Every structure is written in C-alpha cells, then in structure tokens.
Amino acid sequence: MRTQVAIVGGGPAGLLLSHLLHLQGVDSVVLERRSRDYVEQRVRAGVLEQGTVDLLRDCGLGERMQREGEVHEGVFVQFDQERVHIPFAELTGRSITVYGQKQVVRDLNERRSADGGQVLFEVDDVAVHDITTDRPSVTFTHEGRARTLEADFVAGCDGFHGVCRDAIPAEVRRVYERVYPFGWLGILAEVAPSTDELIYANNSRGFALHSMRSSTISRFYLQCAPDEPIENWPDRRIWDELATRLGTPGWELREGPIFDKSVTPMRSFVAEPLRHGRLFLAGDSAHIVPPTGAKGLNLAVADVDRLAEAITDHYRTGSETGLDEYSAACLRRVWRVQHFSWWMTSLTHRFEGPDQEFDRRLQQSQFDYLRSSQAAATTLAENYVGLPLR
Structure with missing residues (x-):
C-alpha cells in the first residue's frame, strides 16, 4: 500500500x-x-473550546454539532456551599459548546x-x-x-x-510527568441536568463536577482513589455524595437511573x-x-x-x-x-497529607480572589474557552 x-x-x-x-x-x-x-x-x-467549534464548522463538520450541541456562556465554581459564576461571554466574547x-x-x-x-x-x-x-x-x-x-x-x-x-x-x-493521588469516578445518568452550566465544586469531602450531555442525560464526576473499585460506589452512595459536594442553599440535585460508571486516574504528561x-x-x-x-x-x-x-x-x-x-x-x-x-x-480537589489544611486555606483565598477580581475571573475564562488556535 x-x-x-x-x-x-x-x-x-x-x-x-x-x-x-x-x-x-x-x-x-x-x-x-x-x-x-x-x-x-x-x-x-x-466540552469544546470556541476554536474547536469554529474549526469543525469551517471544515464542514458542524451541522449536527450546531443542532445538538449546547452553547454555554459561563461556568460555576463552588467552594463548600458558596457558588460564583464566571461569565465567559461577558469577559471574553467567546463561549464553549457541550458536545x-x-x-x-x-x-x-x-x-x-x-x-x-x-x-x-x-x-x-x-x-x-x-x-x-x-x-x-x-x-x-x-x-x-x-x-x-x-x-x-x-x-x-x-x-x-x-x-x-x-x-x-x-x-x-524527554518525558515530563506528574501522577495525581486521586482519580475521577465518572457516571452518566438518565436525568435532566440540575444546572444550565457546568459546576466545579471544591468540598471538604472532595471534588465534584456536574456536567451534561443533552437535555435528558447528565454527566457527573466525583474525586476518588485512583484505583477505586466500582463496587464501592453503589448508586445510592453516588447520589448522596453528589448532593453533599454540590449542595448549596435553595439548589436541588435531580436523580435518575445511572447507566455508566468508570474510574479514571489523573496525570499530566508531555513527551518532547x-x-x-x-x-x-x-x-x-x-x-x-x-x-x-x-x-x-x-x-x-x-x-x-x-x-x-x-x-x-x-x-x-x-x-x-x-x-x-x-x-x-x-x-x-x-x-x-x-x-x-x-x-x-489544584483549585478544586482535596489534597491529603500534613499540609492539607494549609492547602485548603490557599484554595479558599483563590476562590475569594475569583469572586472579587474581574482580572482573575477573566484569566480563568479566557483559558477555559480556549486561546486562539494560531
């Protein structure tokens, strides 16, 4: 050939x-x-960055994405029960698409x-x-x-x-690598999202993320051990833990049948x-x-x-x-x-060890900075929606 x-x-x-x-x-x-x-x-x-969406559309691959994808103009970041909104479109003029x-x-x-x-x-x-x-x-x-x-x-x-x-x-x-001491338990559930935009939550019990795949399918993640057996997470425990880590006053988590579970270890890796x-x-x-x-x-x-x-x-x-x-x-x-x-x-996960209380106070300080500083929020926003491809 x-x-x-x-x-x-x-x-x-x-x-x-x-x-x-x-x-x-x-x-x-x-x-x-x-x-x-x-x-x-x-x-x-x-989650597709603005540049990815533009490229897929420009090369003729955007028809179904534009019909079925959900455009999000912001994201929520939460520390314990306090939630702040980062308005991507307002701060950068760009957005993300969930597809x-x-x-x-x-x-x-x-x-x-x-x-x-x-x-x-x-x-x-x-x-x-x-x-x-x-x-x-x-x-x-x-x-x-x-x-x-x-x-x-x-x-x-x-x-x-x-x-x-x-x-x-x-x-x-040459290889550069960092292996994190935790993983993500990811689930898909047949239930309408409980939020209109993603929620990244840092709770004293660990990280949680509420995402979505469609108007009827929700995607969730929970911080867990990188080698966590799936059997340790029956459905009832998952929903209880999500409600605790994502909970804020006046907000309610919808529940539904879970049809997929997996654990993903986490690493940073670059080969040059x-x-x-x-x-x-x-x-x-x-x-x-x-x-x-x-x-x-x-x-x-x-x-x-x-x-x-x-x-x-x-x-x-x-x-x-x-x-x-x-x-x-x-x-x-x-x-x-x-x-x-x-x-x-580093902002959103619980780290164990002798410095964990110090680390948590640093996370609280960074969250307060995001909440009070437009410059800090803009830095998060422009990186999350993606820098230009060129």
Missing part, C-alpha cells in the same frame, strides 16, 4: 487530520486498533466514509519503520493478512498507550519533541492533561490543525518551515494548557 500520510490511530485526532488533509487534496490512510463501534461508543470529553467526543468521532467517521476515505479498523501488530528516511512505512496485520503501508509522513495519533511515541529513540526523547524525522506525534500520544480543564480533545484538535497546514504547505510549495516548527509551536500551547489544567485541579 502507498499513501502520502500514514495516520496511526482512528480517534478524533487521526480522523480529523485525515479529513483536513483530504480537503486540501492530500491522501492518507488511517489505521485503528479498535472496531469502529468501539471508537464511536467510548465515553470521553464533552460529546463520541459524537465528534461519529461525525468524522460518517464524513470520511462519504468522502471515500481509507480508514482501516481492527488492525494489529502495528510498527513504524524508517522514520528518519524519506520513505517511512508502517507494518500491520488486517483481516489476517500482513500489510505494509509506505508513506511520505507518519502521524502518530494513537494515544497514550500507542506505539508511535516509543518509535522516537530514548536518547532524543513531537517530531522525529518523518514521524509527527499529535494528541494523547504526545501529551495528557488532567480532565479538570476540559482540554484533552481541544489540544489534539490544535495539534492536527497545525500539522495539516504544515503538510499541505509542504506539498504545495515544497517548504519545510511548517514541519520544522511544528513541535516547538505545539509545545508552547501544550505547556500553557498543562499549567491551566494543573491550576484548575
């Missing part, structure tokens, strides 16, 4: 990169380890199918070769047959546990550089952020937007400038987003 860009990973990063390249007349083949149904049903992020990642992936798969895009699902034994030459390749097994895909470039969009990052030699790769030879990393293969800032999917979109432009420019003009600048340009955004996600996590 031969293509211009071999894309390893058929999640949102890989599929969007393939679509953006297609719009510019650049051929690609996407290789995905999981089935299409699995990829489309994975429960992941649900699940699995909906984004479904939209991308439907569009790639309609455009005749080559997306191969359920591939095994993927390996990347000769990335420092002008003829890199990817070997894999598909439908019981060993295959080789030759390309001009390889895009590693295969996530944190993929093979592409490890194809960069250890002597030229994002390029080695003809291999380019994008999305979770290069960086992971704690979900507190809702940045994972949006950061992947920013990566592939820049990568698609650099590859297109190479084919149109022969220029290597965009390719040469790709890693450094992406990393500037990555580290800004890492800082914001760490800051949001």
Whole structure:
C-alpha cells in the first residue's frame, strides 16, 4: 500500500487530520486498533473550546454539532456551599459548546466514509519503520493478512498507550510527568441536568463536577482513589455524595437511573519533541492533561490543525518551515494548557497529607480572589474557552 500520510490511530485526532488533509487534496490512510463501534461508543470529553467549534464548522463538520450541541456562556465554581459564576461571554466574547467526543468521532467517521476515505479498523501488530528516511512505512496485520503501508509522513495519533511515541529513540526523547493521588469516578445518568452550566465544586469531602450531555442525560464526576473499585460506589452512595459536594442553599440535585460508571486516574504528561524525522506525534500520544480543564480533545484538535497546514504547505510549495516548527509551536500551547489544567485541579480537589489544611486555606483565598477580581475571573475564562488556535 502507498499513501502520502500514514495516520496511526482512528480517534478524533487521526480522523480529523485525515479529513483536513483530504480537503486540501492530500491522501492518507488511517489505521485503528479498535472496531469502529468501539471508537464511536467510548465515553470521553464533552466540552469544546470556541476554536474547536469554529474549526469543525469551517471544515464542514458542524451541522449536527450546531443542532445538538449546547452553547454555554459561563461556568460555576463552588467552594463548600458558596457558588460564583464566571461569565465567559461577558469577559471574553467567546463561549464553549457541550458536545460529546463520541459524537465528534461519529461525525468524522460518517464524513470520511462519504468522502471515500481509507480508514482501516481492527488492525494489529502495528510498527513504524524508517522514520528518519524519506520513505517511512508502517507494518500491520488486517483481516489476517500482513500489510505494509509506505508513506511520505507518519502521524502518530494513537494515544497514550500507542506505539508511535516509543518509535522516537530514548536518547532524543524527554518525558515530563506528574501522577495525581486521586482519580475521577465518572457516571452518566438518565436525568435532566440540575444546572444550565457546568459546576466545579471544591468540598471538604472532595471534588465534584456536574456536567451534561443533552437535555435528558447528565454527566457527573466525583474525586476518588485512583484505583477505586466500582463496587464501592453503589448508586445510592453516588447520589448522596453528589448532593453533599454540590449542595448549596435553595439548589436541588435531580436523580435518575445511572447507566455508566468508570474510574479514571489523573496525570499530566508531555513527551518532547513531537517530531522525529518523518514521524509527527499529535494528541494523547504526545501529551495528557488532567480532565479538570476540559482540554484533552481541544489540544489534539490544535495539534492536527497545525500539522495539516504544515503538510499541505509542504506539498504545495515544497517548504519545510511548517514541519520544522511544528513541535516547538505545539509545545508552547501544550505547556500553557498543562499549567491551566494543573491550576484548575489544584483549585478544586482535596489534597491529603500534613499540609492539607494549609492547602485548603490557599484554595479558599483563590476562590475569594475569583469572586472579587474581574482580572482573575477573566484569566480563568479566557483559558477555559480556549486561546486562539494560531
């Protein structure tokens, strides 16, 4: 097999990169380890930055998002039982859209199918070769047959546990990581949201988040141990804990059937550089952020937007400038987003240990500052709605 860009990973990063390249007349083949149904049903992020929304709309992927997505012009931040509103639109002129990642992936798969895009699902034994030459390749097994895909470039969009990052030699790769001492218990419930905008709550019992997926489906998160067994959280305990951590005077939490539960450990992770030879990393293969800032999917979109432009420019003009600048340009955004996600996590979560009372007083001080300072609220708002893609 031969293509211009071999894309390893058929999640949102890989599929969007393939679509953006297609719009510019650049051929690609996407290789995905999981089935299409699995990829489309994975429960992941649900908050899109303004720049992500604009890009998806401008490249023809916005019809269902604009019809079904919910535009939010602010967010609530809560400390114990006191809640403050951060008005995004008023402070920045921008907003966010609540639209699940699995909906984004479904939209991308439907569009790639309609455009005749080559997306191969359920591939095994993927390996990347000769990335420092002008003829890199990817070997894999598909439908019981060993295959080789030759390309001009390889895009590693295969996530944190993929093979592409490890194809960069250890002597030229540097990893930065922080593992947090807690995780998130995430649930989906068949119940109308109890709020019109997201609530981030810092309670003495731990963090809680009230989000939503639609007018009839609510999404909740609770801080828990990173290795917490799901069996420790029967439905009644979940609702009681959410009511305690999210509770404020005069506000009532609606309850309904819970149909999905999962525990997600939390980490911050960056691998540098994002390029080695003809291999380019994008999305979770290069960086992971704690979900507190809702940045994972949006950061992947920013990566592939820049990568698609650099590859297109190479084919149109022969220029290597965009390719040469790709890693450094992406990393500037990555580290800004890492800082914001760490800051949001530090503001909203309970930390155990000998300094926990000191930490909590610092959190109280930061909350008071957000409540009283427009400058502080604006800083949160402009980072949450997302800095411009360029």
